[in-house]
Amino acid sequence: MSKENFADVNGQHIFYSVHGAGKPLILLHGGINPDCFGSNLDELAKGRQVITPHLQGHGRTPDTDRPLRCETMGDDIAALIGYLKLGKADVMGYSLGSFVALQTAIRHPDVVDRLVPVSARMRQDGAYPEVVAAFNQLQANAAMIGGGVKASPLGQAYPDVDWTKLFSKVGDLTKRPFDWSADIANLKARTLLVFADADYCRPEHMVEFWKALGGGQRDAGIDGSLRPANQFAILPNTTHYTIPVDPMLAEIVERFLETK
Numbered sequence: 001m002s003k004e005n006f007a008d009v010n011g012q013h014i015f016y017s018v019h020g021a022g023k024p025l026i027l028l029h030g031g032i033n034p035d036c037f038g039s040n041l042d043e044l045a046k047g048r049q050v051i052t053p054h055l056q057g058h059g060r061t062p063d064t065d066r067p068l069r070c071e072t073m074g075d076d077i078a079a080l081i082g083y084l085k086l087g088k089a090d091v092m093g094y095s096l097g098s099f100v101a102l103q104t105a106i107r108h109p110d111v112v113d114r115l116v117p118v119s120a121r122m123r124q125d126g127a128y129p130e131v132v133a134a135f136n137q138l139q140a141n142a143a144m145i146g147g148g149v150k151a152s153p154l155g156q157a158y159p160d161v162d163w164t165k166l167f168s169k170v171g172d173l174t175k176r177p178f179d180w181s182a183d184i185a186n187l188k189a190r191t192l193l194v195f196a197d198a199d200y201c202r203p204e205h206m207v208e209f210w211k212a213l214g215g216g217q218r219d220a221g222i223d224g225s226l227r228p229a230n231q232f233a234i235l236p237n238t239t240h241y242t243i244p245v246d247p248m249l250a251e252i253v254e255r256f257l258e259t260k
Contacts (some may be wrong), residue, residue: 009079015060020045028097034059038245074103113188115189126205139171196238
């Protein structure tokens with residue numbers, strides 16, 4: 001298989017690249033930047049096959065007239081796993097990609113083995129109020145922000161992206177209230193939940209999310225036999241914007257994926 005490919009699924013022409021060999025890991029980028037993981041991509045690909053799709057309207061995946069929704073993008077990822085005949089794959093996503101990863105696991109549990117949401121929320125109010133307010137204004141500010149990105153190195157790397165349209169569609173997505181708490185409590189995939197210690201999510205929400213996954217209920221016992229199957233990590237000295245490239249992220253993800 002060549003490194004760079006396109007898959008036609010769900011009416012989308014999805015770009016994806018393949019790195020390394022071994023058990024497949026679908027790695028989903030955050031909003032706007034398909035290259036947000038930096039050198040962590042190469043680190044993760046040392047021991048497995050890492051497949052990095054570009055989400056709808058991002059990078060080299062062209063946009064369609066379909067609105068941006070985490071649910072439909074999750075359907076795209078499940079369809080891509082089927083297209084590649086992977087059976088089941090591990091799925092990891094950061095920020096916007098974490099929501100898509102969650103919806104892939106919620107809507108298509110048969111194709112997700114292990115799940116790693118990085119900087120994810122169960123509900124809109126999981127973020128600090130000022131972050132929610134900024135999300136609510138993103139669509140109105142799309143032209144100004146998009147023009148700035150178009151002139152940036154990211155814009156030059158992906159000249160075919162309509163940045164104003166992308167920010168407008170992301171803004172339409174991020175201002176919509178959501179509550180996935182019940183679905184997350186019923187997740188089947190073994191999950192590692194990861195946050196930065198200075199993330200955009202409120203710490204109370206991080207703990208609430210962890211409890212929804214079955215964690216934080218009791219002491220694990222002296223032999224650890226009562227600990228939950230899922231795991232929870234907060235990376236020190238990181239923010240929402242530095243966590244995808246922090247070397248600790250790849251280290252703890254590799255350890256989780258290798259856990260029996």
